[in-house]
Amino acid sequence: MNMFFQSIMAGLETGSLYALAALGLVLIFRTSDVINFAQGEMAMFSAFIAFKLFDGMKLPYPLAFLGAIVFAILFGFIVERVFIRPASKASLVSKMIITLGLIMIVGGLANALFGIDSHYFRKAIVADNMNIKGVVIQPNAIFIIAITFFIMAGLFYMINKTKMGIAIRATAQDENTAKMMGIPVSKVYSMSWIIATILGAIAGILIAPTTNVSTAMMGEVHLKSFIAAVLGGFGSFYGPVVGGLIIGVLDNLVGMYISLTWKTVIVYGLLILTLIIKPTGIFGKTHRKKV
Amino acid sequence: MLKLKDVSAFYGYIHALKNISIEVKEGTIVTLLGANGAGKTSTLKTISGMLKPKKGTIEFQGRDISKKRPEDIVSLGIVQSPEGRQVFPELTVLENLKVGAYTRKDKNIKNTLIKIYDYFPILKERKNQMAGTLSGGEQQMLAIGRALMAKPKLLLLDEPSLGLAPLIVNNIFKIIEEIKKEGTTILLVEQNAYKALAIADYAYILETGKVVLQGNAKELKSDSKVKSAYLGG
Ligand SMILES: Nc1ncnc2c1ncn2[C@@H]1O[C@H](COP(=O)(O)OP(=O)(O)OP(=O)(O)O)[C@@H](O)[C@H]1O
Ligand SMILES: [Mg+2]
Numbered sequence: 001m002n003m004f005f006q007s008i009m010a011g012l013e014t015g016s017l018y019a020l021a022a023l024g025l026v027l028i029f030r031t032s033d034v035i036n037f038a039q040g041e042m043a044m045f046s047a048f049i050a051f052k053l054f055d056g057m058k059l060p061y062p063l064a065f066l067g068a069i070v071f072a073i074l075f076g077f078i079v080e081r082v083f084i085r086p087a088s089k090a091s092l093v094s095k096m097i098i099t100l101g102l103i104m105i106v107g108g109l110a111n112a113l114f115g116i117d118s119h120y121f122r123k124a125i126v127a128d129n130m131n132i133k134g135v136v137i138q139p140n141a142i143f144i145i146a147i148t149f150f151i152m153a154g155l156f157y158m159i160n161k162t163k164m165g166i167a168i169r170a171t172a173q174d175e176n177t178a179k180m181m182g183i184p185v186s187k188v189y190s191m192s193w194i195i196a197t198i199l200g201a202i203a204g205i206l207i208a209p210t211t212n213v214s215t216a217m218m219g220e221v222h223l224k225s226f227i228a229a230v231l232g233g234f235g236s237f238y239g240p241v242v243g244g245l246i247i248g249v250l251d252n253l254v255g256m257y258i259s260l261t262w263k264t265v266i267v268y269g270l271l272i273l274t275l276i277i278k279p280t281g282i283f284g285k286t287h288r289k290k291v
Numbered sequence: 292m293l294k295l296k297d298v299s300a301f302y303g304y305i306h307a308l309k310n311i312s313i314e315v316k317e318g319t320i321v322t323l324l325g326a327n328g329a330g331k332t333s334t335l336k337t338i339s340g341m342l343k344p345k346k347g348t349i350e351f352q353g354r355d356i357s358k359k360r361p362e363d364i365v366s367l368g369i370v371q372s373p374e375g376r377q378v379f380p381e382l383t384v385l386e387n388l389k390v391g392a393y394t395r396k397d398k399n400i401k402n403t404l405i406k407i408y409d410y411f412p413i414l415k416e417r418k419n420q421m422a423g424t425l426s427g428g429e430q431q432m433l434a435i436g437r438a439l440m441a442k443p444k445l446l447l448l449d450e451p452s453l454g455l456a457p458l459i460v461n462n463i464f465k466i467i468e469e470i471k472k473e474g475t476t477i478l479l480v481e482q483n484a485y486k487a488l489a490i491a492d493y494a495y496i497l498e499t500g501k502v503v504l505q506g507n508a509k510e511l512k513s514d515s516k517v518k519s520a521y522l523g524g
Binding site for chain 2: 163166167169170173174176177178179180181182183184
């Protein structure tokens with residue numbers, strides 16, 4: 001029973017990070033129809049910034065974290081402005097290829113600036129494990145789950161209740177009409193890239209203790225965030241969160257109780273099965289988009 | 292209030308508007324009539340900044356708006372209820388109305404909302420329902436209401452009676468007249484020429500991107516050419 005509980009916790013911990021990254025993907029996709037294949041690379045770059053601020057400039061961890069978030073705001077803004085907006089009239093395929101190109105650019109830049117070495121980066125919360133009735137709990141895991149929860153709650157409040165949130169959803173549904181109603185859609189795009197980049201950066205910094213900081217660090221999180229988004233459904237904002245948590249937890253449970261060697265095959269086999277039964281994802285509606 | 296002078300506009304190589312000149316005086320209803328593809332929607336699009344004119348000027352209350360962005364034009368007070376309603380299907384009725392008020396910064400949005408519920412009581416009943424699940428007529432009311440939420444000085448209506456039952460059409464036209472009485476100037480695009488001429492002060496008739504006829508609504512209504520081409524006899 002203790003083992004069961006512990007795997008659930010571990011699953012929720014990594015699942016939260018998949019969920020954050022997946023939400024970033026979906027936010028951009030829903031507003032501008034673009035799938036940002038470079039999100040993983042961008043998150044890696046932000047994680048490197050946090051690491052450099054902490055390890056190179058010797059800033060305290062919270063400040064380094066915050067510094068990386070500020071960087072992510074600028075980063076998201078610049079990427080949208082420089083690479084995406086000028087191509088606003090281009091086809092969707094071209095835009096996706098632009099984000100593929102971004103992988104090269106951001107990855108290459110990271111290689112040149114930060115080198116190809118892999119560095120250890122500390123956890124957000126460094127404290128002794130807690131032992132509650134035999135269940136070992138890492139404070140850092142609690143922190144990750146909690147911070148994800150608060151970010152999600154804030155984001156969902158923003159999307160559902162605020163003027164900006166309504167503008168984001170309106171733009172996602174019909175860009176032209178949104179423009180006609182006076183919504184500055186370019187600001188909405190800018191905003192969604194900024195938020196998505198922040199989400200990626202947080203996922204990157206928090207996964208770093210597990211993966212180390214390196215140019216290849218985001219590979220798995222990035223891939224799984226995609227799967228989470230597809231599983232939960234690209235059509236809703238809740239789907240990817242649930243998808244991320246499911247993948248995190250399943251990964252751990254199957255690894256623990258069925259087979260560590262066959263874990264990947266079993267989990268993704270199940271996911272593919274789910275998608276065959278419900279192609280639009282768990283929360284998916286038939287995707288109605290501008291023509 | 293609004294003056295289009297020699298406006299030409301293109302979609303790629305398609306010459307949709309050819310030297311259109313139109314004037315809308317404050318406090319009036321002006322209607323734009325014409326067959327399918329004549330350029331009525333395109334005219335409204337150039338006014339609201341969605342289609343940039345290649346040539347000509349668009350003056351609103353004395354300033355040229357032909358190069359302004361759609362959101363700035365809305366802020367100036369020109370708001371459109373687009374063709375085919377185009378409500379946001381996955382926003383609730385109330386959220387759709389809030390989108391309409393996006394550019395407003397004043398505190399009287401509640402009062403406007405009350406007024407719109409007055410015009411269209413059904414919208415109040417359905418305020419928490421997804422707009423995509425409304426009937427066609429209700430969606431049309433929502434589209435008009437959404438535009439009114441911006442408290443426009445000039446309201447652009449693109450075929451508000453399209454696809455609606457006669458009873459609802461009558462109701463919509465009555466409300467358009469009321470909106471005018473409340474002080475909003477209206478530019479109305481219609482297929483229902485008979486009804487449009489009945490409530491309009493002035494009318495323009497478009498054919499393949501050109502103004503071919505214009506005049507007092509009452510006079511045009513009895514014009515023999517107009518009768519045979521647009522009023523079915
Ligand atoms: N997005 C577009 N791309 C290319 N051509 C267009 C586009 N929109 C309109 N057109 C063309 O411009 C011309 C004018 O179209 P417009 O929509 O203004 O006509 P309309 O008078 O509103 O017609 P309807 O009564 O059918 O709504 C038509 O020939 C049409 O095919
Ligand atoms: Mg039209």
